[in-house]
Amino acid sequence: MLRPAVVFFVFMTLCSELFAQPPAKSEESQAHAAFEKRDYARSFELFSKLADQGVGFGHYNKGVQLLNGLGVLPDPVRAMESFLSATQLGITKAKTQIGVMYLDGRGVSKNLSLARRW
Secondary structure (H helix, E strand, C coil): CCCHHHHHHHHHHHHHHHHCCCCCHHHHHHHHHHHHCCCHHHHHHHHHHHHHCCCHHHHHHHHHHHHHCCCCCCCHHHHHHHHHHHHHCCCCHHHHHHHHHHHHCCCCCCCHHHHHHC
16 A cells, blocks of 8 residues: 555656646746846846746846846845845755855945854
8 A cells, every 4th residue: 555655746746737837938048048148137127027926046046137237236235135035935046145245245244154154
């Protein structure tokens, strides 16, 4: 007899597409394509739209553009907000970015203790 955990795993594996509704690939791929073509204004618009939909990588990439002034004026405070949102949505590399910001004092007060923690 199959254990309930095994049945659940098989069910979730086979039916994951029914439960996970990722953003349309076209939006994701368009955002990355615009960034690769250095059309930073367009990529920022698309990443912002994805972030508004609650997509973690949208927050992360929006933060990268805000931090580095790609297509927008540099705004490290808003970048920090985007990175924090990305971490809450499971984007772990945003934690590293926050740590670097605390290490460098970009958008926040320089704080080595917080830099190490992040």
